[in-house]
Structure formats: structure tokens, C-alpha cells
Amino acid sequence: QVQLVESGGGLVQAGGSLRLSCAASARTFANTSMGWFRQDPGKEREFVAAISRLGRRTNYADSVKGRFTISRDNAKTTVYLQMNTLLPEDTAVYSCAAKYGDLATRAGEYDYWGQGTQVTVSS
Numbered sequence: 001q002v003q004l005v006e007s008g009g010g011l012v013q014a015g016g017s018l019r020l021s022c023a024a025s026a027r028t029f030a031n032t033s034m035g036w037f038r039q040d041p042g043k044e045r046e047f048v049a050a051i052s053r054l055g056r057r058t059n060y061a062d063s064v065k066g067r068f069t070i071s072r073d074n075a076k077t078t079v080y081l082q083m084n085t086l087l088p089e090d091t092a093v094y095s096c097a098a099k100y101g102d103l104a105t106r107a108g109e110y111d112y113w114g115q116g117t118q119v120t121v122s123s
Contacts, residue, residue: 009117022096
């Protein structure tokens with residue numbers, strides 16, 4: 001069982017930055033690939049970024065490439081999402097997710113989810 005708790009969301013002006021954190025409870029954190037997803041009301045959940053178990057491989061949605069960076073600290077059992085040059089269209093609830101095995105971009109492949117944190121970007 002993996003419990004995930006996100007933090008770091010908030011209100012920011014367009015062009016600003018936020019850093020999201022996702023703290024995991026699992027002792028086997030280093031065996032889990034982690035992902036960030038986002039969802040705006042009325043829209044489908046969207047893949048944002050993913051990172052492999054040891055952090056050697058990452059994958060990003062085209063919409064965030066060059067602006068967002070995913071990273072992890074296995075000693076702290078935490079994954080991060082650094083978001084720069086934020087745009088109003090980045091507004092959503094951001095959730096982290098965990099799965100054992102290789103990283104994935106589809107939400108259905110993740111087994112554990114956090115509650116999410118709201119990110120609002122004003123124009």
C-alpha cells in the first residue's frame with residue numbers, strides 16, 4: 001500500500017513558478033515509478049510527467065516540455081514537479097500517482113493516487 005500526499009499548489013500569475021511535492025508513505029518507494037497528472041473540471045485527466053524508479057528516465061507531455069521538471073528524492077520518499085513559465089491553461093488539480101515497475105503515461109496503469117492539489121494561474 002502506498003499513500004500519497006501532495007502539497008505546493010496555489011494561485012500564481014501567468015509567467016510565475018510553483019513547485020509541487022508528493023510525499024509517499026511506502027518503504028518500497030524506490031521500487032515505484034511516479035507520475036503527475038492534472039484535471040480541470042469538465043475535462044479528462046491529463047498526463048503531465050513521469051519518472052522512473054531511480055530517476056534516470058523521465059517523460060513529459062508536449063504541453064509542458066521545457067517548462068516543467070519532474071524529480072525525486074528516494075531518501076525522502078518524495079517526488080517533485082517544478083513548474084515554470086506557468087500559463088492560464090495549466091490551471092487544474094494536480095495529482096501524483098505511483099505504480100510498481102516501469103514508468104507509464106496512462107492514468108489507468110497507476111495503482112495509487114493522492115488527493116490532489118489545486119493550481120490556479122491567473123492571466
